[in-house]
Amino acid sequence: MHWHALIHEASVQPLLAADYAHFARPISEALVAFLSGLPQGAQQEILATQAALPSTATTAERVRRLAQQCPVLHKLGQTLARDRRLDPSLRCELRALETLPPSVPLATIRATLDQELGSLDGLGIRVDTQAIAEASVAVVIGYQDARRRGVFKVLKPGIEERLALELELLRRIGTLLDERCDALAIPKIGYEEVFRRVRDKLHDEVRLGVEQRHLALAAAQYAGRSRVQVPGLHEYCTARVTAMERVAGRKISEHGHTSMRERRDTAQLLASTLLAQPLFSTQERALFHGDPHAGNLLLTPDGRLVLLDWSLAGTLRQRDREAMVHAVLGALLRDERLVVDMLAALSDDAPAGRPADKAALRAVVREALRRLGYDRPPSFSWLVGLLDAAVEQAGLTARTDLLMFRKALHTLNDLVVDIGASERSLDLTLFLGFAENLVAEWPQRWLAAPDSRAFATRLSNLDLTGLMFQYPLLAARFWTALT
Structure with a gap:
């Protein structure tokens, strides 16, 4: 051709x-x-x-x-x-x-299910006469057994x-x-x-066993969040079929928000769930959704956010979160060296990665701080732009999971704008999440070593002491951003 x-x-x-x-x-x-x-x-x-x-x-x-x-x-x-x-x-x-209309014939879907699960009739499973949706590698179809409704995610033939x-x-x-x-x-x-x-x-898109593990981990991670739902797994799972509960909801970008308050509330729910939850986790490795496009996010009639399709997921380590928090901190303080060091730390142990060009990285950070000006705090979109420039201009080669997280940031940032909310909703949500965690962890700090950063905020007592000297300036910058 x-x-x-x-x-x-x-x-x-x-x-x-x-x-x-x-x-x-x-x-x-x-x-x-x-x-x-x-x-x-x-x-x-x-x-x-x-x-x-x-x-x-x-x-x-x-x-x-x-x-x-x-x-x-x-x-x-x-x-x-x-x-x-x-x-x-x-x-x-x-x-x-x-989200595509299904094109895989029903007979083909049933043949795969019979091959993977055995006789559907023998299991007492009745499959819907029409599939719900189709994705890049799989098709989704509803089913019902003696106890409940569910959906099968079935890999396409070949x-x-x-x-x-x-x-x-x-x-x-x-x-x-x-x-x-x-x-x-x-x-x-x-x-x-x-x-x-x-x-x-x-x-991992075709390794449904991987997605099934991610679903179980995500369900545990979000178990305490009343406004977040991860579909529960059913027992009919195999290497080519994932069975899970069926949740009613509308694609988040098609929910039809009628007021700015609703749009802002949805944006804050997205930010707190998909960003703040992994960023402020105290776990050694925090799971995040690696593919948060609108087709994987539903809003239920009672306002819950449903997180679908966990085939692409990654983890943020403690040192990853520490580097990102301190890069933002360095930007707040206009400390070029701190921002450079934290960005470089993201690529230090990348598999087969090359160390970032420190001179080029300094130039990227200097330009980013120049665009930021003196009175503005770094915003969410500013951080995404900084990471992009570090990759493209300074050869920053981070772990695969961090590259995926960067992609997820892009997707989420545009999705918030698409539903009609302001990007500042993300900034406000992250700032409030940071403040809430800082207050919650305060009693633990009395017994912590001065240089320990084993907190959700990733700030040690020494870091906070240094910030106290900058408090009036930082408060003014936050106030400028949020008013």
């Missing part, structure tokens, strides 16, 4: 924001390399689908249809649907990938082999980009290594 004739720099450029138009060439070359590596039959199916689209179909529509036919591009599209560096029309099209092939192509594209960094004028960030680690994580 001569993909170069169909996909080229000029066709990709309109899909990018003006500041990122120079990435059109590497994106087009990577996409051509990816499609060229697919089996001929798969390539022909893609071309047939594109040929069947009307002549009036936009480039954004064609990209979305392409993504639907490739599991890796489907997952990438779900991520990019919330990336403001893309053209709004493309982002709108890609949001359709968050998806394991197809995903393995596409993920290997992703690794090869990383090698290609590494070899052509100068020719393509792109940052030298070790694409092959990054893509390899992303590939290893995306393999």
